[in-house]
Amino acid sequence: MAVNYYDPEYEVVRLDERCISCRVCERQCANEVHSFLPETGKMASDETKCVNCQRCVSLCPTHALKIVRSSNQYKDNANWSRKTMNEIYRQADSGGVLLSSMGNPEPYPVYFDRILLNASQVTNPSIDPLREPMETRVFLGAKPESIQRDDTGRIVNNLPPQIDLAMPIMFSAMSYGSISYNAHESLARAAEALGILYNTGEGGLHEDFYRYGPQTIVQVASGRFGVHPDYLNSGAAIEIKMGQGAKPGIGGHLPGRKIVDDVSRTRMIPVGSDAISPAPHHDIYSIEDLRQLVDSLKEATHYTKPVIVKIAAVHQVSAIASGIARSGADIIAIDGFRGGTGAAPTRIRDHVGIPIELALASVDQRLRDEGIRDRVSLVVGGSIRSSADVVKALALGADCVYIATAALLALGCHLCRSCHAGKCNWGIATQVPELVKRLNPEIGYQRLVNLMTAWQHEIKEMMGGMGINSIESLKGNRLMLRGVDLTAKELAILGIRHAGE
Numbered sequence: 001m002a003v004n005y006y007d008p009e010y011e012v013v014r015l016d017e018r019c020i021s022c023r024v025c026e027r028q029c030a031n032e033v034h035s036f037l038p039e040t041g042k043m044a045s046d047e048t049k050c051v052n053c054q055r056c057v058s059l060c061p062t063h064a065l066k067i068v069r070s071s072n073q074y075k076d077n078a079n080w081s082r083k084t085m086n087e088i089y090r091q092a093d094s095g096g097v098l099l100s101s102m103g104n105p106e107p108y109p110v111y112f113d114r115i116l117l118n119a120s121q122v123t124n125p126s127i128d129p130l131r132e133p134m135e136t137r138v139f140l141g142a143k144p145e146s147i148q149r150d151d152t153g154r155i156v157n158n159l160p161p162q163i164d165l166a167m168p169i170m171f172s173a174m175s176y177g178s179i180s181y182n183a184h185e186s187l188a189r190a191a192e193a194l195g196i197l198y199n200t201g202e203g204g205l206h207e208d209f210y211r212y213g214p215q216t217i218v219q220v221a222s223g224r225f226g227v228h229p230d231y232l233n234s235g236a237a238i239e240i241k242m243g244q245g246a247k248p249g250i251g252g253h254l255p256g257r258k259i260v261d262d263v264s265r266t267r268m269i270p271v272g273s274d275a276i277s278p279a280p281h282h283d284i285y286s287i288e289d290l291r292q293l294v295d296s297l298k299e300a301t302h303y304t305k306p307v308i309v310k311i312a313a314v315h316q317v318s319a320i321a322s323g324i325a326r327s328g329a330d331i332i333a334i335d336g337f338r339g340g341t342g343a344a345p346t347r348i349r350d351h352v353g354i355p356i357e358l359a360l361a362s363v364d365q366r367l368r369d370e371g372i373r374d375r376v377s378l379v380v381g382g383s384i385r386s387s388a389d390v391v392k393a394l395a396l397g398a399d400c401v402y403i404a405t406a407a408l409l410a411l412g413c414h415l416c417r418s419c420h421a422g423k424c425n426w427g428i429a430t431q432v433p434e435l436v437k438r439l440n441p442e443i444g445y446q447r448l449v450n451l452m453t454a455w456q457h458e459i460k461e462m463m464g465g466m467g468i469n470s471i472e473s474l475k476g477n478r479l480m481l482r483g484v485d486l487t488a489k490e491l492a493i494l495g496i497r498h499a500g501e
């Protein structure tokens, strides 16, 4: 037998006095960690297969299980950590690129956690959202630089197409293939109920979901999977994906094991073959090229849909955004380096890109400085974890945020970061029919509606506390923010003052 050089990351702790050998854990684990030993009548565990998805812990009827980090220790070495050594053993085994999923888990600073919000005291009184109107509706798209009136004094309304949202949150791009049919349906139904939008990810769109068109952003990525005129015209907006926060500079990757019949038909990819979209769009090498694609998509949809250009947050992001704002795009989406993914090379995910807070502040400031901020709306994503992150992002200059990981958590995800393996025990990032069935879209959609309703209420409370009664007044209002534990340089980039000032 070949020797495994790396040790299991987790230990399965099973309390014998509680375990009734019901075998629920065995049936629930697609990774085959648990098994029943007839000779002893007891359960056993193969910890080498455990990804710590917590499904068995959640469903064990007697609370007999817990998964803990292995206490096995390599000899102390401040330079060569156990994680680093295990990665080298893995690559020496496989000869391949390390793959992972979900967002960057490394301990880089989270700027949202070092920014605090203001609240009114004595003067400029706070507003009680339970008793007074509070506007969370937003419109995304290019706005005129000045108000124009006709001869009778009426305001001339010749706005380009807009996205109308009941709150400043949308579900970010997740393709059918990377996530299951039931996860997709949960998102689409929740978006419809909430008056917001969800996003097809790298295209296409399953035939059953065309009826959610008014709630759908249809994406055009470099692979152009599933892109055709009906697809483009079915959505409320079109998103050109130039980059993604989890893997800036490289293309998408959908492992072949997730390309099953239905996904193959929807995305126009052969069954079982890895779908690797190219790193660049092969027809875009300049802002002029991007403009041509923006124009083509607008023409193909009769100038009725706003076009979003999505980029990853990288160095010089403000210059890139400035160019995109001049390309005819209506909305720029910026994805920070903590953004999730169904599959990414681990090194890229963990070492490329910049935090969304810094990217957002610098882009908003640059577009203002250049007098073109109204030409585009800004949508940001990349680990928006709570309503407080939403409010801070808006005050830093965003018009709206994208969420994805938080939405998947609402559906049951426990961030085991093994979506690429296609065996999600929660029925989310899988195409295995018996696993997909575990996510009931009726329950999934309701949980998403609950989460967003709760966040909307919290947003209103925070705005009310600041004496602000509309998202429009919060947007870019950096006076409402103060930094803690930040350097002068970081404060300057964020454009905020330190707490106490």
Ligand code: SF4
Binding pocket: 014, 018, 019, 020, 021, 022, 023, 024, 025, 026, 034, 043, 059, 060, 061, 062, 063, 064, 065
């Ligand atoms: S689910 Fe719990 S009680 Fe049932 S076999 Fe597994 S550990 Fe034992």
Ligand code: SF4
Binding pocket: 053, 101, 102, 408, 412, 413, 414, 415, 416, 417, 418, 419, 420, 423, 424, 425, 426, 427, 428, 429
């Ligand atoms: S979606 Fe599923 S596989 Fe992916 S991180 Fe969440 S629980 Fe794990």
